[in-house]
Amino acid sequence: MQFKNVIGQRELIRKLTAMALSGRVPHAQLFLGHKGNQKLALAIAYGQFLNCKNRQIFQEVSADGLLADSCGTCTSCIKFQNLAHPDLHFFFPNNKTGSMKESDSSDYMDDWRKMITEYHAEFSLNQWYDAIGLGNSQGYINKRDVDNIIKILTYKNFEAPTKVIILWMVEKFYSDISTKLLKVLEEPSEGTVFLLIAENSNQIPATILSRTQIIRVPKINEVITRTDDDNFNHDNFVDWMRMCLKVDTAQMNEFSKKMKDLGRERLKLFLNQALDKIRWTVMINYHNLDHVFVSSEEQTFLTKFSPYIHSNNLVKFVAEVEKAIYHIERNANGHLVMFDLSIKLSGLLKKQ
Numbered sequence: 350m351q352f353k354n355v356i357g358q359r360e361l362i363r364k365l366t367a368m369a370l371s372g373r374v375p376h377a378q379l380f381l382g383h384k385g386n387q388k389l390a391l392a393i394a395y396g397q398f399l400n401c402k403n404r405q406i407f408q409e410v411s412a413d414g415l416l417a418d419s420c421g422t423c424t425s426c427i428k429f430q431n432l433a434h435p436d437l438h439f440f441f442p443n444n445k446t447g448s449m450k451e452s453d454s455s456d457y458m459d460d461w462r463k464m465i466t467e468y469h470a471e472f473s474l475n476q477w478y479d480a481i482g483l484g485n486s487q488g489y490i491n492k493r494d495v496d497n498i499i500k501i502l503t504y505k506n507f508e509a510p511t512k513v514i515i516l517w518m519v520e521k522f523y524s525d526i527s528t529k530l531l532k533v534l535e536e537p538s539e540g541t542v543f544l545l546i547a548e549n550s551n552q553i554p555a556t557i558l559s560r561t562q563i564i565r566v567p568k569i570n571e572v573i574t575r576t577d578d579d580n581f582n583h584d585n586f587v588d589w590m591r592m593c594l595k596v597d598t599a600q601m602n603e604f605s606k607k608m609k610d611l612g613r614e615r616l617k618l619f620l621n622q623a624l625d626k627i628r629w630t631v632m633i634n635y636h637n638l639d640h641v642f643v644s645s646e647e648q649t650f651l652t653k654f655s656p657y658i659h660s661n662n663l664v665k666f667v668a669e670v671e672k673a674i675y676h677i678e679r680n681a682n683g684h685l686v687m688f689d690l691s692i693k694l695s696g697l698l699k700k701q
């Protein structure tokens with residue numbers, strides 16, 4: 350996950366990247382804040398940034414509102430994006446299910462990766478418990494998990510300069526294990542960062558709080574000031590998705606020509622905003638968000654559109670749009686790129 354894929358939180362991201370670029374990265378940080386504010390996405394993007402081999406540093410704030418980001422294409426970034434980097438470790442509340450005698454986070458790693466991908470790293474504890482079939486029992490980050498963390502710390506890093514250990518929902522530490530973890534948090538091991546995530550500081554032992562740098566993650570509450578470009582892009586996105594759903598190739602061709610005539614930068618902006626809308630669609634699909642980050646007009650359309658974007662086409666859909674942006678950046682013919690993309694998206698929208 351690159352920072353540009355995190356929803357909102359631009360100010361905080363600019364602080365995190367500045368801190369990382371200055372080399373002042375605390376070894377244990379606690380991302381603390383309300384549900385639905387992208388804490389997990391931030392932690393993953395941060396880990397990816399710390400290890401990127403080709404960090405992008407911008408002269409001024411980019412169109413995505415950033416001053417720096419990971420490249421998204423180096424070997425480290427690719428492994429992070431697939432959640433398959435050998436130096437990226439996740440721990441989260443779990444419990445035994447079915448015929449298991451004991452459990453730890455590693456037993457649920459496939460479910461975990463699937464949830465992050467499908468839900469854009471934004472899901473509640475209950476959604477997680479449902480996904481792994483916990484029913485009514487509670488999950489904990491348990492003794493086996495802490496033993497595994499200690500084991501991981503004894504290994505040399507496989508390839509990353511910074512080993513990233515993400516602990517999600519640290520409120521759910523099994524109570525008698527926190528002393529063991531405290532030792533780990535107290536004695537930093539070189540080349541390792543702990544990124545802890547929590548919603549409620551009252552439920553975390555003070556001893557853990559005092560050993561972490563607390564990063565308060567605010568609610569996503571972007572002010573919606575829509576420019577003429579935003580309105581133009583929204584109206585055209587609506588038209589575009591309609592013609593893709595109808596598979597109206599004549600209209601797609603006309604549309605592609607019109608979009609080419611916008612010029613490269615404005616076409617890129619259109620496609621980047623299209624990506625945002627797709628991400629919001631996913632958020633709308635899965636959450637009753639209590640914060641507003643789209644205008645009511647956009648929300649109405651995206652809510653109607655949301656059934657067409659789902660786990661079977663989301664990843665490909667985003668990848669195709671990103672590929673088109675890549676080609677346009679490299680001066681490919683906008684008309685052809687947009688027409689080709691329209692056909693591909695049209696096929697993906699038909700997928701069940």
Ligand SMILES: [Zn+2]
Binds near residue numbers: 403404427
């Ligand atoms: Zn990279």
